[in-house]
Amino acid sequence: MSTPISYFVxxxxxxxxxxxxGVLVRKNALVIFMSVELQxxxxxxxxxxxxRMHGNLNGQVLAFFSMVxxxxxxxxxxxxxxxxxxxxxxxxVDDLTVLRG
Amino acid sequence: xxxxxWLIPALPLAGAVVNxxxxxxxxxxxxxxxxxxxxxxxxxxxxxxxxxxxLPAEERLHVANLFDWISVGTLSVDVALRADPLSxxxxxxxxxxxxxxxxxxxxYMEHDPRxxxxxxxxxLFVFFMLMLVLADNYLLLYLGWExxxxxxxxxxGFWYDRPLASSAAKKAFVxxxxxxxxxxxxxxxxxxxxxxxxxxxxxxxRASELTxxxxxxxxxxxxxxxxxxxAQLPLHVWLPDAMEGPTPVSALIHAATMxxxxxxxxxxxxxxxxxxxxxxxxxxxxxLVSALYAAVASIGQFDLKRALAYSTMSQIGFMFxxxxxxFYTGAMLLLVCHAFYKALLFLTAGNVLHGLHDExxxxxxxxxxxxxxxxxxxxxxxxxxxxxxxxxxxxxxxxQIVGFAATSDRELAWVLAxxxxxxSALYIARPLFLTFFGRRRGEERAHEAPALMHAPLGVLxxxxxxxxxxxxxxxxxxxxxxxxxxxxxxxxHGEAALSEGALIAVSVVLAVGAVAVAxxxxxxxxxxxxxxxxxxxxxxxxxxxxxxxxALYGWLVQHPGKGFGRALTVVDxxxxxxxxxxxxxxxxxxxxxxxxxxxxxxxSYALAFLxxxxxxxxxxxxxx
Amino acid sequence: xxxxxxxxxxxxxxxxxxxxxMLLQRNAVHAALFLVVNFFTIAVFYLVLGASFLFxxxxxxxxxxxxxxxxxxxxxLGVDREESLLERLKGQRVxxxxxxxxxxxxLIVAIRAGIGFATKAPPDFDEVVNRGxxxxxxxxxxxxxxxxxxxxxxxxxxxxxxAVVVLASRRRxxxxxxxxxxxxxxxxx
Numbered sequence: 001m002s003t004p005i006s007y008f009v010x011x012x013x014x015x016x017x018x019x020x021x022g023v024l025v026r027k028n029a030l031v032i033f034m035s036v037e038l039q040x041x042x043x044x045x046x047x048x049x050x051x052r053m054h055g056n057l058n059g060q061v062l063a064f065f066s067m068v069x070x071x072x073x074x075x076x077x078x079x080x081x082x083x084x085x086x087x088x089x090x091x092x093v094d095d096l097t098v099l100r101g
Numbered sequence: 102x103x104x105x106x107w108l109i110p111a112l113p114l115a116g117a118v119v120n121x122x123x124x125x126x127x128x129x130x131x132x133x134x135x136x137x138x139x140x141x142x143x144x145x146x147x148x149x150x151x152x153x154x155x156l157p158a159e160e161r162l163h164v165a166n167l168f169d170w171i172s173v174g175t176l177s178v179d180v181a182l183r184a185d186p187l188s189x190x191x192x193x194x195x196x197x198x199x200x201x202x203x204x205x206x207x208x209y210m211e212h213d214p215r216x217x218x219x220x221x222x223x224x225l226f227v228f229f230m231l232m233l234v235l236a237d238n239y240l241l242l243y244l245g246w247e248x249x250x251x252x253x254x255x256x257x258g259f260w261y262d263r264p265l266a267s268s269a270a271k272k273a274f275v276x277x278x279x280x281x282x283x284x285x286x287x288x289x290x291x292x293x294x295x296x297x298x299x300x301x302x303x304x305x306x307r308a309s310e311l312t313x314x315x316x317x318x319x320x321x322x323x324x325x326x327x328x329x330x331x332a333q334l335p336l337h338v339w340l341p342d343a344m345e346g347p348t349p350v351s352a353l354i355h356a357a358t359m360x361x362x363x364x365x366x367x368x369x370x371x372x373x374x375x376x377x378x379x380x381x382x383x384x385x386x387x388x389l390v391s392a393l394y395a396a397v398a399s400i401g402q403f404d405l406k407r408a409l410a411y412s413t414m415s416q417i418g419f420m421f422x423x424x425x426x427x428f429y430t431g432a433m434l435l436l437v438c439h440a441f442y443k444a445l446l447f448l449t450a451g452n453v454l455h456g457l458h459d460e461x462x463x464x465x466x467x468x469x470x471x472x473x474x475x476x477x478x479x480x481x482x483x484x485x486x487x488x489x490x491x492x493x494x495x496x497x498x499x500x501q502i503v504g505f506a507a508t509s510d511r512e513l514a515w516v517l518a519x520x521x522x523x524x525s526a527l528y529i530a531r532p533l534f535l536t537f538f539g540r541r542r543g544e545e546r547a548h549e550a551p552a553l554m555h556a557p558l559g560v561l562x563x564x565x566x567x568x569x570x571x572x573x574x575x576x577x578x579x580x581x582x583x584x585x586x587x588x589x590x591x592x593x594h595g596e597a598a599l600s601e602g603a604l605i606a607v608s609v610v611l612a613v614g615a616v617a618v619a620x621x622x623x624x625x626x627x628x629x630x631x632x633x634x635x636x637x638x639x640x641x642x643x644x645x646x647x648x649x650x651x652a653l654y655g656w657l658v659q660h661p662g663k664g665f666g667r668a669l670t671v672v673d674x675x676x677x678x679x680x681x682x683x684x685x686x687x688x689x690x691x692x693x694x695x696x697x698x699x700x701x702x703x704x705s706y707a708l709a710f711l712x713x714x715x716x717x718x719x720x721x722x723x724x725x
Numbered sequence: 726x727x728x729x730x731x732x733x734x735x736x737x738x739x740x741x742x743x744x745x746x747m748l749l750q751r752n753a754v755h756a757a758l759f760l761v762v763n764f765f766t767i768a769v770f771y772l773v774l775g776a777s778f779l780f781x782x783x784x785x786x787x788x789x790x791x792x793x794x795x796x797x798x799x800x801x802l803g804v805d806r807e808e809s810l811l812e813r814l815k816g817q818r819v820x821x822x823x824x825x826x827x828x829x830x831x832l833i834v835a836i837r838a839g840i841g842f843a844t845k846a847p848p849d850f851d852e853v854v855n856r857g858x859x860x861x862x863x864x865x866x867x868x869x870x871x872x873x874x875x876x877x878x879x880x881x882x883x884x885x886x887x888a889v890v891v892l893a894s895r896r897r898x899x900x901x902x903x904x905x906x907x908x909x910x911x912x913x914x
Contacts, residue, residue, distance in 0.1 A: 001727070001729045001773070001774075001846050001848075001850075002727040002729060002730055002845065003727075003733045003773075003845075004843055004845050005840065005844055006837075006841065006842045006843075006844060007733065007737070007842075008733075008770060008774065010833055010836060011737050011740060011770075013828075013829055013836065014741055014744075014829055015740065015744050016828065016829075016832070017825040017826070017828045017832075018741070018745055020821075020824070020825050021748065021821050021822055021824075021825035022748045024817065024821035024824075024825075025748070025812075025817070025818055025821050025822075026748070026808065027808055027809075028753055028808050030757075030795065030798060030799055030802070031747075031753055031756050031808070034747065034756060034795060035748070038760065038763065041764065041787070044779075045771075048774050048776050048779060049774055052774045052850060053840070053844065053846055053847075055847050055849075055850060055853070056854065057862055057863060057866045058866070060776045060778070060779055060863060061863065061866055061871050063776075064778075064782065064867070065874060067779075067782060067783070067787065068881070068882070070787075071791055071882075072881050072882055072884075073885075074791050074794060075794070075886070075889050076885050076888050076889060076892070078794060078795070079888070079889040079892040079893050080892065081798065081802075082798060082801065082802070082892075082893065083892055083893070091802050091803075092808075094813060094814075
């Protein structure tokens with residue numbers, strides 16, 4: 001493979017940054033959640049790239065586990081969003097201000 | 102006997118303690134006890150006098166060292182009592198006149214609810230006064246000095262529920278405090294320069310160690326204390342107000358004894374005053390100016406006791422005048438005679454007050470000799486003595502001083518002193534005539550005092566008549582002068598322009614003339630003196646308010662005082678309260694800002710996280 | 726140019742572009758679809774990097790299961806709801822974008838400092854590491870060294886499933902008036 005590994009990691013970094021901005025800027029809870037998934041994927045990409053660089057499979061295994069956990073997390077998170085929606089009839093994150101001080 | 106001299110002050114001290122604790126239970130006996138103790142003190146003083154007289158003149162000095170008092174570093178002061186002619190003279194006056202006044206007070210204060218406390222304070226006063234005159238060093242003298250000031254405060258304000266009385270007491274204390282502070286400085290200076298406060302050392306071999314400047318400073322500072330205590334200008338404002346106290350107090354403290362303490366101090370310290378040249382001149386000027394000022398002021402007073410108070414100030418001015426001319430024996434003779442006739446005058450005034458139920462305004466008196474003949478007689482004797490009518494005591498005392506002024510090189514002083522003598526006759530004849538002669542201007546029927554109160558008056562009247570003859574027949578050779586000579590030195594006077602006989606004649610003419618003028622104005626009915634305030638309101642105002650000095654002092658002190666108080670209030674409200682309130686407001690404002698951080702928006706929390714994360718990465722990156 | 730380079734330079738822009746596009750969509754369904762595209766590109770990257778097993782798992786699990794789940798929920802909550810463009814929090818957008826750029830820059834700098842831009846992968850990955858194929862190789866590692874975490878994740882999945890069942894069930898509780906009004910007051914505040 002002739003592409004330098006760092007190129008993949010750079011792409012991962014950019015995807016991560018885009019995901020972060022998405023978490024902060026969007027108001028729809030679902031889209032925010034999707035941005036979080038984007039971040040997770042970016043990290044997985046970095047893991048796999050480094051695994052290739054180091055020449056062992058630890059990075060890939062870790063990425064595998066990350067996916068498993070992400071799946072579980074998505075499941076639970078969506079269930080929460082649905083529950084909140086049932087209460088407030090809104091999926092707008094800005095409407096959840098019960099904890100204001 | 103000389104060794105037991107400590108008994109003389111100890112007796113009244115014991116009386117004070119007993120009356121303080123048991124006074125209420127003793128009732129009237131408290132008064133008898135107090136009087137007896139002071140009288141006993143007089144008897145002991147006579148015994149000491151006889152002991153002294155048995156010694157040759159140069160050896161008439163005995164110091165009884167009671168115990169070591171202060172011994173700190175280089176300062177060593179003992180409680181030591183000094184028996185010499187000067188101190189014994191004062192002791193005799195204090196105990197003698199004092200016991201007579203105590204006796205009078207037993208009758209005068211008969212119905213007062215705090216009878217016991219009154220005599221406790223009186224005895225305490227006598228104790229402190231005796232300590233003052235018997236002290237053998239300046240610190241012990243100062244103890245007595247402060248003590249009489251305290252007792253003066255307690256006694257002026259004895260009827261403390263009267264606001265005038267309590268503020269008069271405060272005024273007396275504060276005004277004399279100014280003088281006392283200066284005096285303490287003077288005493289400290291003595292110690293700084295000479296390392297000792299004992300009279301024997303200071304006036305004896307150590308005196309020559311003082312430079313003239315130091316002696317002047319010390320003398321002037323001591324003089325300041327004397328001015329305060331003796332109510333001379335400019336610290337005199339407390340004396341007229343002190344008349345708010347009971348009349349026996351006015352008689353004892355503010356006529357016969359405490360106010361003469363200043364004269365005693367100057368005479369006792371004459372060595373220091375003579376070392377400084379200028380201090381004696383200051384004494385002379387202060388005395389003369391005070392005498393003249395008080396004389397005029399007395400003429401403007403309508404309150405009987407206030408008129409007498411100003412006359413006291415004037416007479417003491419004469420004593421200072423004499424001391425300033427180095428005529429110490431003349432000052433002492435006047436002091437003794439003044440004690441006799443001033444006490445007599447004040448106590449008789451007490452009779453008038455007693456008979457008229459505390460009326461003090463002379464405009465509502467008049468013609469009382471019909472209703473109070475005995476008191477009128479006493480007052481007349483006292484007044485004529487003060488006026489200087491021979492052969493009463495006052496004549497000898499005053500005439501010698503005026504005559505001495507003629508022999509010094511100070512012609513102006515003689516003229517002014519003569520004017521003062523004329524005025525003094527005028528100002529004492531005026532109350533005599535206003536009160537007891539003329540037409541009766543009130544409705545109340547005055548009743549004469551009981552016999553108990555007349556007894557001491559009789560004794561005082563007798564002393565007023567014969568005192569001068571016995572003690573001071575001539576200036577140089579009188580008994581008192583001879584007695585005091587070991588202490589104060591011989592009387593030196595120069596030549597006068599007029600012969601002695603001529604001088605005496607001038608004095609007598611002035612005195613008689615003044616009495617006659619007084620009679621014409623105030624008793625004959627031919628001068629409408631009652632209309633004077635309406636016809637000349639300004640002049641009358643100046644006289645009645647003693648040239649508004651009191652008001653001036655009030656303005657000088659009160660104005661800055663109130664201004665300062667107001668400034669402090671502003672500081673307190675704006676600055677201190679303001680700061681505290683500001684802090685409170687800032688906290689409230691700050692706590693208004695704080696909720697803005699936590700509005701409840703999840704996304705702003707997330708932003709905060711990210712901010713922290715970025716910063717942390719930056720920090721780590723820069724470190725590596 | 727090698728194949729992997731061509732693949733990289735084709736799919737990298739698609740990846741970043743679809744991510745940005747997901748960000749900018751007002752409609753949630755559109756955003757989800759763009760995210761699916763992004764997942765596909767990442768799967769391709771896995772393939773190029775020698776992780777064929779993960780390539781398959783990515784497509785099956787992420788794009789196939791997770792995103793489908795997302796789409797279900799979006800439809801449950803209202804498909805045609807468009808998000809408003811109005812930003813109520815002052816400065817949120819500006820700061821967010823600034824910080825995003827900042828993160829990217831920091832990470833890139835860290836990469837340069839760490840491994841440098843030129844490091845290439847070692848050539849013997851396929852022969853040595855992926856002996857017998859990537860799946861077998863992963864199995865060799867997964868069921869030996871990482872056996873315990875593997876079992877734990879299975880427990881995790883069970884727990885997640887139970888949690889969702891609990892969360893999603895509508896329990897018919899008796900909500901008293903007091904509870905409801907208090908809750909409403911709190912929400913109104």
